[in-house]
Amino acid sequence: MTVTSTAFRTSRPSNLAEILDKGIVIDAFVRVSLVGIELLTIDARIVVASVDTYLRFAEAVNRLDLEPDKPVHGLPGLVEEVTHHMSESRTRGALGGAKHAAEDVMRTFRQHKKKHRKRQLKD
């Protein structure tokens, strides 16, 4: 078997810690830990983003350098609509999924605006 390297394929992983819990386990022998490295066990079936992470993402949305829009009436409820719809519309797929979510959210936004106008007419 002859193997050659390429310019963009490296021969060793950048994070060596990843291989420390791999390989055949031979229970008959002793396992000596690597000094100074704590082996973290990650349950990859559940990747839980902490509340801090969620807040960091929300901050990132806020920091985007977008021109402020005109005030929209009823906007406090809009955040709830957005989050409700994104949770309903979650499908696998990058922009495709996001676009479908966006279309659903737009429908909700129009309905929201209609309800708001109806409330205004009634008042």
Added chain:
Amino acid sequence: MAVLVYGIVRPGHPRRGISHGQVHRVDVGPVAALVVPVDDDAVLDDDDVDAYLDTLIEALPHGPVLPVEFGTVAPDDDAVRAHLGVVADVFRRRLDDLEGLIEVRVDLTLDEGGAIRRIVESTPELERVARLGRLPSTLPERVALGEQMSFALADLRDDLGDQLLDRVGELAVAHALRPSSSVTELRHAYLIRAEDLPAVDAVVEAFRAELDEGVELEYVGPLPAFDFTEVELEAGPRSVQESHRWGW
């Protein structure tokens, strides 16, 4: 003297190309172990990890290599013989399964800021929220917004992963998802035939060329089958088999 056990190979596996001079082979019937002497009160450090990985990678061109978990220490060569003698057939079958196969890893990392911008700009209602120039006023609303962004990031990441799997999977014998600690990271491992490495290189390179600026790709290999030591491989003609290590 105690020995660090690096990996299991076939008896007679050549030592040439292995740079660490103290590595030697302990042959036991149909299998052998690559081992290196170590002090009885050994304290292992990063240099030992380097030596372990280098040895296994350097051994790979000469035959199948079954990596043993790093840090495995046997009292001496005789203990290695005694234990391997009991499990030799199991390891022999595993080595046969891995004949001609190597592991490659493809890791994707999304630039968080860039990915969030991309999601916001493609979702009109999120864009409206962003244009407010201020965060939602209550903590639950901010957490909810961030949570939904986390879901969107996961969808974006997973879509890229699906695209990668669609392409490389056609050339792979098995595939495994490796754990990651962030929603912006995706870690794949593929078990491929060594002779298919140039073709896989071409597929991964083409995939990388299509990625947006904000996505980093790390491509590593060839490696011993670290992520496939326990995967059932089908005998007979090559077939693509998904092997989700963590049951996804």
